[in-house]
Amino acid sequence: MTEDIENLRYNTAIAMIMEYVNFLYKEKEVSREAVEALALLLAPFAPHISEEIWCQVLGNKFSVHQQSWPKYNPKLVEEEIVTIVIQVNGKVRGQIGVSSQASGVRRQIEELAKKEKNVTKYLKGKKIKKTIFVPGRLINFVV
Numbered sequence: 001m002t003e004d005i006e007n008l009r010y011n012t013a014i015a016m017i018m019e020y021v022n023f024l025y026k027e028k029e030v031s032r033e034a035v036e037a038l039a040l041l042l043a044p045f046a047p048h049i050s051e052e053i054w055c056q057v058l059g060n061k062f063s064v065h066q067q068s069w070p071k072y073n074p075k076l077v078e079e080e081i082v083t084i085v086i087q088v089n090g091k092v093r094g095q096i097g098v099s100s101q102a103s104g105v106r107r108q109i110e111e112l113a114k115k116e117k118n119v120t121k122y123l124k125g126k127k128i129k130k131t132i133f134v135p136g137r138l139i140n141f142v143v
Contacts (some may be wrong), residue, residue: 017045084138087138
């Protein structure tokens with residue numbers, strides 16, 4: 001989100017706030033730290049409501065706008081499972097979930113993709129002319 005704000009991509013930054021709020025709604029218990037982080041992230045876009053959350057709801061004495069920007073641990077945001085999109089002739093025919101370590105191994109992804117039920121029917125009896133592989137993102141079989 002910090003990068004989005006620095007690059008003036010406010011719509012994606014706000015979308016991330018919405019995603020975070022949806023995540024908090026699903027939690028059984030929401031920690032004070034999580035609500036404080038929400039108020040800090042919301043402050044540049046909704047200064048008045050974030051100030052209300054910071055002072056009235058959380059009971060802090062000083063303004064939310066005088067606080068430092070929240071820091072994140074990059075290790076915590078790494079996804080364990082990555083979704084690889086499978087295409088045949090540029091059309092999406094399926095997807096697979098693989099570990100983030102395996103997502104860059106072409107041979108392994110190619111084998112898993114060929115075994116995918118919906119993909120096999122489009123590859124059956126056809127020769128693969130070219131395979132386009134974007135690590136961690138997609139594999140495309142050109143037949």
